[in-house]
Amino acid sequence: MSQTNHDTPLVSVRDLKIGAVTDAKRKVEIIKGVDFDIAPGEILALIGESGSGKTTIALSLMGHTRPGCSINGGRIRVGNNNVTAMTTRQRAAMRGTEVSYVPQSAAAAFNPSQRIMDQVIEISTIHNLMPKAEARAKAVELFRALALPNPDTIGDRYPHQVSGGQLQRLSAAMALIGDPRLVIFDEPTTALDVTTQIEVLRAFKSAMAAGGCAGVYVSHDLAVVAQIADRIVVLRGGEVQEVGTSEQILNAPQNAYTKELLAAFEPAGRTPQPVQASDRKKPILEVTNLHAGYGPIRNGAPVAKILKDVNFQLEPGRNLGVIGESGSGKSTLARAIAGILPPYRGSVLVDGRELKPDLASRSKEDLRRTQIVFQLADTALNPGHSIANIIGRPLTFYKGLRGKARDARVIELLDMVHLPANMRHRLPSELSGGQKQRVNLARALAAEPELILCDEITSALDTVVAAAILELLKELQSELGLSYMFISHDLSTVEAICDDVLVMHKGVVVEALPASKMSECATHPYSRLLISSIPKLDTGWLASLEQDPDLIAQFSDR
Amino acid sequence: MADTVSHTLSEDKAPEGPKFVFNWVGRIGLAVIVFWAIVAIAGPFLAPHPPGEIVDWDYFGPVTSEFWMGTDYLGRDIFSRIIMGARYTVGIALAAVTLACTIGVLLGMIAAVAGGWFDMILSRLLDAFNGIPSLLFGLVVVAAVGSSIPILIMTLTAIYMPGSYRFARALAVNINTMDFVTVARARGEATPYLILREIFPNILGPVLADLGLRFVFIVLVLSGLSFLGLGVQPPNADWGALVRENIEGLSLGAPAVVFPSIAIASLTISVNMFIDNLPTLIRDRSE
Numbered sequence: 001m002s003q004t005n006h007d008t009p010l011v012s013v014r015d016l017k018i019g020a021v022t023d024a025k026r027k028v029e030i031i032k033g034v035d036f037d038i039a040p041g042e043i044l045a046l047i048g049e050s051g052s053g054k055t056t057i058a059l060s061l062m063g064h065t066r067p068g069c070s071i072n073g074g075r076i077r078v079g080n081n082n083v084t085a086m087t088t089r090q091r092a093a094m095r096g097t098e099v100s101y102v103p104q105s106a107a108a109a110f111n112p113s114q115r116i117m118d119q120v121i122e123i124s125t126i127h128n129l130m131p132k133a134e135a136r137a138k139a140v141e142l143f144r145a146l147a148l149p150n151p152d153t154i155g156d157r158y159p160h161q162v163s164g165g166q167l168q169r170l171s172a173a174m175a176l177i178g179d180p181r182l183v184i185f186d187e188p189t190t191a192l193d194v195t196t197q198i199e200v201l202r203a204f205k206s207a208m209a210a211g212g213c214a215g216v217y218v219s220h221d222l223a224v225v226a227q228i229a230d231r232i233v234v235l236r237g238g239e240v241q242e243v244g245t246s247e248q249i250l251n252a253p254q255n256a257y258t259k260e261l262l263a264a265f266e267p268a269g270r271t272p273q274p275v276q277a278s279d280r281k282k283p284i285l286e287v288t289n290l291h292a293g294y295g296p297i298r299n300g301a302p303v304a305k306i307l308k309d310v311n312f313q314l315e316p317g318r319n320l321g322v323i324g325e326s327g328s329g330k331s332t333l334a335r336a337i338a339g340i341l342p343p344y345r346g347s348v349l350v351d352g353r354e355l356k357p358d359l360a361s362r363s364k365e366d367l368r369r370t371q372i373v374f375q376l377a378d379t380a381l382n383p384g385h386s387i388a389n390i391i392g393r394p395l396t397f398y399k400g401l402r403g404k405a406r407d408a409r410v411i412e413l414l415d416m417v418h419l420p421a422n423m424r425h426r427l428p429s430e431l432s433g434g435q436k437q438r439v440n441l442a443r444a445l446a447a448e449p450e451l452i453l454c455d456e457i458t459s460a461l462d463t464v465v466a467a468a469i470l471e472l473l474k475e476l477q478s479e480l481g482l483s484y485m486f487i488s489h490d491l492s493t494v495e496a497i498c499d500d501v502l503v504m505h506k507g508v509v510v511e512a513l514p515a516s517k518m519s520e521c522a523t524h525p526y527s528r529l530l531i532s533s534i535p536k537l538d539t540g541w542l543a544s545l546e547q548d549p550d551l552i553a554q555f556s557d558r
Numbered sequence: 559m560a561d562t563v564s565h566t567l568s569e570d571k572a573p574e575g576p577k578f579v580f581n582w583v584g585r586i587g588l589a590v591i592v593f594w595a596i597v598a599i600a601g602p603f604l605a606p607h608p609p610g611e612i613v614d615w616d617y618f619g620p621v622t623s624e625f626w627m628g629t630d631y632l633g634r635d636i637f638s639r640i641i642m643g644a645r646y647t648v649g650i651a652l653a654a655v656t657l658a659c660t661i662g663v664l665l666g667m668i669a670a671v672a673g674g675w676f677d678m679i680l681s682r683l684l685d686a687f688n689g690i691p692s693l694l695f696g697l698v699v700v701a702a703v704g705s706s707i708p709i710l711i712m713t714l715t716a717i718y719m720p721g722s723y724r725f726a727r728a729l730a731v732n733i734n735t736m737d738f739v740t741v742a743r744a745r746g747e748a749t750p751y752l753i754l755r756e757i758f759p760n761i762l763g764p765v766l767a768d769l770g771l772r773f774v775f776i777v778l779v780l781s782g783l784s785f786l787g788l789g790v791q792p793p794n795a796d797w798g799a800l801v802r803e804n805i806e807g808l809s810l811g812a813p814a815v816v817f818p819s820i821a822i823a824s825l826t827i828s829v830n831m832f833i834d835n836l837p838t839l840i841r842d843r844s845e
Contacts, residue, residue: 338744359743367746380737384759397745443741 009037010079010181010214011061017073018056018065018238030056030069031238038182043208043215045229045246047222047261049462050433053238054218058184061216062099063091079181096123100175104187106167110159116170117155123178135177142173145210146203165196169203176211183208185217189224193325194489194533195552201227201542220462222265223535226250227542234258246539264467265537266492282352284451284483285314285337290346292336301344306332307507310346314500316450319477319484321498321515323491323530329507330487334453337485338372351450368398371444375456377436381428387414387439388424394446413442416479417472434465438472445476454486458493470496491518491534503527525551584835590828594821598645605638610793618804618812628813630804634793636814639800640821646796648825650707650780654714655773661715662722663765667753669723670730681727684720692717692779693786700788710789714776725768729761770833774826797822 018031031053038044046054060071063083076083081094103109110119121135143151146169159167168188175183189197205228208215219225225232232249234241242255253259290310295303306329314320322330335341337348342358350369356362374380381390391410395401401409411421417438428436437457444452458466488494494501498515511524522528529551607613612633619629627636669677699713739756781798783789790796800818807814
């Protein structure tokens with residue numbers, strides 16, 4: 001450990017055990033004896049997949065556990081406070097002044113009906129730290145340190161009047177106002193776009209360095225953590241797998257799980273499928289001059305126009321990636337092709353057949369050939385239906401399979417997505433995230449489609465699980481000769497599975513690029529900005545990154 | 559893959575269906591409901607006196623070995639009147655609540671899925687209907703077509719259907735935007751499938767809870783209608799009417815008003831106990 005130069009660590013956690021009681025009165029152990037230290041001024045990252053206990057540990061540093069959980073053993077010391085032995089009142093006094101918290105969703109953490117300034121200085125008001133005017137002056141200082149625009153007046157706005165990236169920085173200001181010795185960041189940039197994330201990370205880093213306070217940074221993203229943390233604790237199933245400096249974890253991991261995490265971060269690339277020039281087939285998907293939007297129709301066009309003049313072709317057996325930030329129209333494109341949102345202009349041809357714009361006028365056969373898979377398997381599977389029912393319904397619907405034949409096909413499909421046959425008797429709530437996404441895929445495969453529209457299907461999954469899903473997609477493609485249209489905001493995922501990539505910005509395709517050489521071939525300024533904003537597994541990446549501020553101002557809403 | 563191999567060891571056998579096991583609170587509720595249902599059916603055989611017969615010259619009589627629950631303001635046997643009233647209260651309220659909720663929930667789901675002008679017209683129409691005071695509406699109906707049990711059931715259904723519609727529509731609109739419904743729609747499923755297989759199972763829990771509440775309201779409105787002479791016709795009376803007609807006995811310490819109240823309380827509380835403790839599989843699928 002690297003605290004030889006500090007005599008006593010600021011935080012020491014010894015043999016921490018946190019348990020929970022489920023609704024069925026069953027006891028579960030969430031954290032199984034965790035030890036770590038944080039030196040003053042050091043930023044420690046807790047990294048792991050969902051369910052690894054990273055947030056639970058971070059919250060316990062404030063003496064807080066989520067409802068149903070309780071600290072069952074061990075010691076937590078923050079500065080001079082023995083957190084585990086404190087009364088509720090003492091803990092309340094400590095929070096905000098000694099330890100403070102930056103939540104994942106700043107939008108949910110701010111009260112929409114109060115001005116930002118009143119919320120930022122709330123900690124100083126609650127703890128009677130300083131007069132209001134002084135607190136306001138201090139907040140403005142913090143806004144400046146966090147590189148917020150118009151630091152003098154931004155506090156007078158309401159939370160909905162600032163962008164997501166700004167709000168996240170404002171919530172950091174809220175955490176820093178009481179001069180805490182430890183700040184807990186709970187996945188603060190996970191919900192942000194990559195171009196925004198850079199700005200926020202930079203602001204956090206400089207504000208933390210200036211304040212000299214220590215930090216705990218909870219994240220599932222190794223590349224983000226590499227930019228901000230001094231040391232990394234790798235967690236899995238409530239146990240520490242490995243502790244080390246960021247350099248050591250990234251370059252010389254010791255633990256098998258850490259290696260797996262690092263490997264999953266950069267999935268194996270795909271050998272591009274050549275366009276078969278000789279026996280050039282009809283493109284499986286051809287989109288010309290596609291326009292789509294939401295809202296009531298006025299003069300033949302909807303009020304909110306999203307997609308503008310989208311054109312592309314997808315050859316059979318090849319995969320098309322669509323990348324862009326939130327609001328770029330990626331998902332709308334998938335919905336327009338699937339007919340869920342009927343396009344108001346332009347045409348969609350699947351295998352040379354023109355599709356009608358809306359679902360109701362498409363034939364069953366047309367619908368069968370294009371299947372869509374959604375991002376959140378939780379909401380895409382009906383919680384009231386068994387897995388057999390979910391996968392079996394397309395079989396009955398498109399092919400009229402029933403009884404034994406249907407059951408046999410369901411088992412086959414489950415096998416195709418590497419799930420055991422007995423899984424068909426379960427309900428979706430009894431499956432893990434990765435399993436649900438496999439079922440989701442199996443349902444699409446049940447229709448025997450030629451084209452699958454994948455809308456961010458790996459975004460909600462842990463890196464290791466997502467990598468396995470990508471492997472599965474490749475395997476299914478070589479077996480069944482499918483084509484995918486793969487929508488993602490994650491460039492490495494797209495690189496791993498696609499041949500061509502469309503870069504979208506505000507509903508327009510700004511550039512089409514070959515997936516394997518995205519950064520080399522990008523010429524449009526927006527694609528260059530987007531591609532350069534993806535964090536790399538390199539501790540020096542953020543510091544050495546240079547982006548044209550004019551470009552950022554032009555293309556990102558902050 | 560860790561998440562795929564973890565369950566291969568368990569046998570490939572269908573579980574024996576969802577186990578519909580009630581907890582004890584639910585069982586008590588069910589027992590009381592069944593008890594009143596039996597009383598309603600077997601009423602005439604159980605009642606020691608005809609409900610309209612004046613058996614005691616003393617009004618508001620006390621509990622005696624002959625009159626187990628005392629006598630009412632005319633000296634009629636309360637015990638017999640409660641037993642005979644069971645079929646009106648249990649029967650009419652149950653029939654009305656079932657009809658109101660079935661029609662309301664179906665229309666609500668259709669409106670949520672269909673949307674557009676159908677939803678708008680139906681919603682505004684039923685909102686307007688909601689504005690008519692329920693007793694006034696009952697008065698008009700009975701004045702127009704006379705009072706009979708089918709008319710009473712229809713009137714109560716009409717009064718409570720719009721509320722049930724609003725409730726179910728609000729729930730169904732939420733479910734309707736979920737991805738699994740979008741997937742089913744993209745598959746080409748027709749509206750009946752969407753409503754019955756995708757949406758209905760997911761709103762069943764709250765709808766049942768609402769049904770329990772609505773049942774209680776119907777018992778109360780039925781007694782109100784009877785009080786106005788529009789409900790169950792004398793000499794028969796539903797429980798609500800028994801409470802109302804004997805209310806003056808309260809100051810005299812007569813048991814005549816207490817026992818019908820207990821009957822109403824036992825029925826309405828047990829209906830809610832039963833519904834709130836339905837097996838989790840039915841009540842709440844999100845868990």
